[in-house]
Amino acid sequence: MEISNLYIYPFTEHTMPLCRFNDRLQQFDHVIPIVPHEFGFLGGDAGIVDKGPPIGAIIEEVIPQNISKSDALLLCDPTNSVVSALPYQKQIQVAQELGIRFLASKKIVTLLKMNGIDGEIVDYPDIEIDLKGYRNLQDISVPVIIILGTGKGCGKFNTQLMVSEMFIRAGYRVAQIASKEYSSLFGISPFPSFMFDESKSSLEKIQKLNQFAVDLIDQKNAEVLIVGVPGGIMPISKFEFDEFGELAYLVSHAIPSDIGILNVYYQEYNAEILKTLIKLCKFKFNVKIKIISVSNKVLYISPEEKRTCDFYIPYKKVSVNNSIAESFFFRCFSLKPI
Numbered sequence: 519m520e521i522s523n524l525y526i527y528p529f530t531e532h533t534m535p536l537c538r539f540n541d542r543l544q545q546f547d548h549v550i551p552i553v554p555h556e557f558g559f560l561g562g563d564a565g566i567v568d569k570g571p572p573i574g575a576i577i578e579e580v581i582p583q584n585i586s587k588s589d590a591l592l593l594c595d596p597t598n599s600v601v602s603a604l605p606y607q608k609q610i611q612v613a614q615e616l617g618i619r620f621l622a623s624k625k626i627v628t629l630l631k632m633n634g635i636d637g638e639i640v641d642y643p644d645i646e647i648d649l650k651g652y653r654n655l656q657d658i659s660v661p662v663i664i665i666l667g668t669g670k671g672c673g674k675f676n677t678q679l680m681v682s683e684m685f686i687r688a689g690y691r692v693a694q695i696a697s698k699e700y701s702s703l704f705g706i707s708p709f710p711s712f713m714f715d716e717s718k719s720s721l722e723k724i725q726k727l728n729q730f731a732v733d734l735i736d737q738k739n740a741e742v743l744i745v746g747v748p749g750g751i752m753p754i755s756k757f758e759f760d761e762f763g764e765l766a767y768l769v770s771h772a773i774p775s776d777i778g779i780l781n782v783y784y785q786e787y788n789a790e791i792l793k794t795l796i797k798l799c800k801f802k803f804n805v806k807i808k809i810i811s812v813s814n815k816v817l818y819i820s821p822e823e824k825r826t827c828d829f830y831i832p833y834k835k836v837s838v839n840n841s842i843a844e845s846f847f848f849r850c851f852s853l854k855p856i
């Protein structure tokens with residue numbers, strides 16, 4: 519069978535799961551990260567980006583010779599605020615000349631279409647949900663595991679992939695609604711785009727997501743449902759408070775859960791902080807946290823700059839105080855299936 523390569527441009531921590539879990543991808547055998555020269559890391563193993571174990575994928579420079587080796591090119595927005603197609607035109611031009619597919623978010627594809635270029639959308643899907651006359655919410659017929667995070671980039675999607683892998687290996691049929699917009703590359707259903715539509719009421723979102731979950735379970739003939747919620751459950755700091763857990767609130771009403779997993783940033787935790795987080799999830803979202811998953815991403819607040827900064831520490835250095843670990847079920851940062 520011919521090997522299929524997916525190139526990612528620009529490769530960042532946001533797209534790291536595509537490299538770390540490339541064996542789960544549906545259409546591609548290998549993922550090759552490419553970056554502009556100024557990004558650094560050229561020639562190094564992709565694992566250096568999140569300080570995790572080596573992956574075996576070497577970071578390459580964005581030059582035509584490298585793009586020509588790909589079967590498809592995934593264009594990413596590292597800032598989630600792309601306003602111009604200009605940064606991608608060189609890569610698109612090379613891909614077009616070589617007849618290579620390119621994939622991108624709706625935002626990027628829309629910008630490129632304005633320049634007469636067509637691409638395949640990889641994003642939260644636009645789905646029409648038929649409520650089938652139901653006025654009340656339907657019961658979810660299988661156990662539900664919900665995965666929350668204290669903020670963005672704290673390893674939720676890694677956890678989602680590892681948990682689903684655990685059930686699949688055990689022989690269970692799994693339905694999954696995932697937090698990453700590119701989840702479909704893994705054969706997983708991303709969150710439907712109506713959940714982000716500000717023109718829709720909370721009631722409509724809850725009803726439609728409930729029906730979406732019921733339909734997905736039926737479609738997969740699933741025995742368990744895993745739901746990863748995008749975004750965070752709380753403001754990160756007084757300088758960054760765009761996350762209030764609205765999406766987690768809606769999801770928890772649409773899809774009641776049996777088990778909750780909370781992903782947190784790395785820091786020195788004490789029992790009171792953890793109890794507060796668990797109570798927050800219980801009373802605000804009705805989610806019973808059974809596992810706290812600690813990432814290797816550290817957040818620190820810079821009062822001088824009035825912003826929150828972050829960095830990664832090597833995953834082997836992630837540890838939890840023994841007395842705390844004995845009181846709470848911890849899974850320290852790991853990039854191997856649990």
